[in-house]
Amino acid sequence: MTTAKKILLVEDEALLAGILEERLSQAGYTVIRAVDGEEGLRQVEEQEPQLVVTDILLPVLDGVAMIKQMREKEALKETPIIILTNLETVDGIERVIQEPRDMVLKKTYLTLEHILTTIQEKL
Numbered sequence: 596m597t598t599a600k601k602i603l604l605v606e607d608e609a610l611l612a613g614i615l616e617e618r619l620s621q622a623g624y625t626v627i628r629a630v631d632g633e634e635g636l637r638q639v640e641e642q643e644p645q646l647v648v649t650d651i652l653l654p655v656l657d658g659v660a661m662i663k664q665m666r667e668k669e670a671l672k673e674t675p676i677i678i679l680t681n682l683e684t685v686d687g688i689e690r691v692i693q694e695p696r697d698m699v700l701k702k703t704y705l706t707l708e709h710i711l712t713t714i715q716e717k718l
Contacts, residue, residue: 599623599624599625600624600625600644600645600646600718601624601625601626601627601642601643601644601645601646602619602624602625602626602627602644602645602646602647602648602714603627603628603629603635603638603639603642603644603646603647603648603649604616604619604626604627604628604629604648604649605628605629605630605631605632605634605635605638605647605648605649605650605653605658605661606628606630606648606649606650606679607630607631607650607652607653607654608650609630611702612628612630614707615648615707615710616628618707618710618711619711619714622711622715624714627642627644630653630654631653631654631655631656632649632653632654632655632656632657632658632660632661633655633656633661634655635647635649635653635656635661636656636661636664636665639665639671639674640668640670640671643670644674645674645675645718646674646675646676646677646714646717646718647662647665647674647675647676647677648676648677648679648710648714649661649662649676649677649678649679650678650679650680651678651680651682652680652682658678658680662676662678673696675696675697675717675718676696676697676698677697677698677699677700677710677713677714677717678697678698678699678700679700679702679705679710680699680700680701680702681701681702681703696717698713698717700713
């Protein structure tokens with residue numbers, strides 16, 4: 596029996612987070628949710644997910660700062676990250692994403708199926 600791959604979803608918009616969690620769970624993934632960057636950082640350290648899906652504009656600790664702190668930890672350096680954002684530009688993002696493993700997607704132009712397909716490709 597194979598263990599479901601774990602995805603950490605860091606999103607403060609409850610409706611979007613709920614829809615994504617439901618769709619990912621239906622696709623067979625174990626979803627761990629966090630509503631801010633600080634909780635996301637704690638969860639990624641405790642749960643060791645195979646992928647992190649995060650927003651940038653988050654309370655307490657923003658997505659860029661969370662990713663930067665993740666990349667400073669040896670055990671988390673290789674964890675792929677998908678960033679979902681509506682921002683046209685994100686200050687500091689080029690310093691924390693590691694292409695092609697990481698990816699930035701614009702929420703405005705996405706469907707749930709596109710997000711799911713991108714996640715499947717990263718895992």
